[in-house]
Amino acid sequence: MTDCPDPTLGFSPDTFAERRKRVLAGLGGSALVLSSGANSAGGRPRPDRDLFYLTGVTEPGAVAVLRADGNDGDFVLFVRPRNPEEERWSGIRLGPERAQESFHADAAYGNDTLSEHLPRLLAEAEDVYFRIGTETPVERLVVGALQTARLRGARKGVGPRGIIDPGRLLDPMRLKKNTEELERMGRAGAITVKAFTKMLGAAGPGVGEWELEGVIEGAFRQQGAGGPAYPTIVGSGTNACVLHYVDNNRTVQEGDLILVDAGAEVDLYASDVTRTFPANGSFTAAQRAIYEVVLEGHHRALKSIRPGVTVGSIHDAARPSVCTASDAFPARAQAP
Structure with missing residues (x-):
């Protein structure tokens, strides 16, 4: 054997x-x-x-x-x-x-x-x-x-x-990881970043969500990961607003935003990355305004991270910028 x-x-x-x-x-x-x-x-x-x-x-x-x-x-x-x-x-x-x-x-x-x-x-x-x-x-x-x-x-x-x-x-x-665990977590993260980069090159109007799923998961395996750490989410248009959308069966349309939530798994250690981007490579004014609000919350959360803080406190650090700015964006229902 x-x-x-x-x-x-x-x-x-x-x-x-x-x-x-x-x-x-x-x-x-x-x-x-x-x-x-x-x-x-x-x-x-x-x-x-x-x-x-x-x-x-x-x-x-x-x-x-x-x-x-x-x-x-x-x-x-x-x-x-x-x-x-x-x-x-x-x-x-x-x-x-x-x-x-x-x-x-x-x-x-x-x-x-x-x-x-x-x-x-x-x-x-x-x-x-x-x-x-x-x-x-x-x-x-x-x-x-x-x-x-x-x-x-x-x-x-x-x-x-x-x-x-x-x-x-x-x-x-x-909760505490040793060097062997940290190495695998770092490798899972690096593989995921490269896979996202490859997937971004394949994205655009007319491409199927399932195609982007295939590109990113194939890139995981090509780089030596065991596969996805969890079901990959590729949501375009209104599908991006479904928190755990996994059907990945819609064709991307002109003007859509695409949300991708995916992560590679290496020796049972997972990465988890979510990114939202315009299908045609350019944000509309409204899309960019909302994106910048979320990005600001993201930066605030990163700055709050240090030994001893809780996940809840990191979440609270991000909320003010997002919640305050959300008042400027009236809710609008969209048909699928």
């Missing part, structure tokens, strides 16, 4: 080990369960970000269990077992043996044995950190562990009694 790509996307194993060490220290007597979910039929899997953050695992169907001094060690991993027939259709799997080696787990099992092992691994945990609402077999097993503890706890005093969202531990950690 030497032809397989690096399963941890080039991140240092020490990065994941250090993160797990911090989480294990915060768990106390509780356990953390993270699941990647199953791959959607016919589409690329979307790895679970929390699972990757602590383990480096991107395979669909994977489950990680962390508990200090737990049964089978601090870090137990479940992955899809090897299956030559299924791998012929969906690609090579790591399997438990290689997964244990690649991700430095204390133990690894096939995910077809979850119902056998997970209840045992959670049996003596005080609480379970797990994101509910997934309606997966993993969630049913976690809830089952709580139900068992409720029935037996009065006599034995053991077993989990509550479910806590993993964000309580992970969200503060993920």
Whole structure:
């Protein structure tokens, strides 16, 4: 299996080990369960970000269990077992043996044995950190562990009694990025800027929104990104006023403004850029006036950014110029 790509996307194993060490220290007597979910039929899997953050695992169907001094060690991993027939259709799997080696787990099992092992691994945990609402077999097993503890706890005093969202531990950690993360974020941003530049050269009246979408997403891939970080928005004319417009099926008309919201993803780290520009290369007087108002708010927001400020305060810095100027532009409904 030497032809397989690096399963941890080039991140240092020490990065994941250090993160797990911090989480294990915060768990106390509780356990953390993270699941990647199953791959959607016919589409690329979307790895679970929390699972990757602590383990480096991107395979669909994977489950990680962390508990200090737990049964089978601090870090137990479940992955899809090897299956030559299924791998012929969906690609090579790591399997438990290689997964244990690649991700430095204390133990690894096939995910077809979850119902056998997970209840045992959670049996003596005080609480379970797990994101509910997934309606997966993993969630049913976690809830089952709580139900068992409720029935037996009065006599034995053991077993989990509550479910806590993993964000309580992970969200503060993920706010600060290390050098490996910053490098990928910077690369995603640089790729996005170049892709926008290429897309601008293709824009103009008579071009389909879908064509601009294709140009920008193709440029992401050409430069080595994994693809778009989220569905690309290309809205022309009144479509630009729809906040999450993703149909991208209108032909650009003379005099239109075009809004493009897109970003490349590099090793699961995303960029996010939005720009609005005239289809024919020249603003009308009214278009330029509104554009300058928004640009002023943008500059005010940038100037307010410094260590210690909140996202809300940055938003508030931009509002006065936009809200004050908006009084000069009466609302006008436009037919599509």
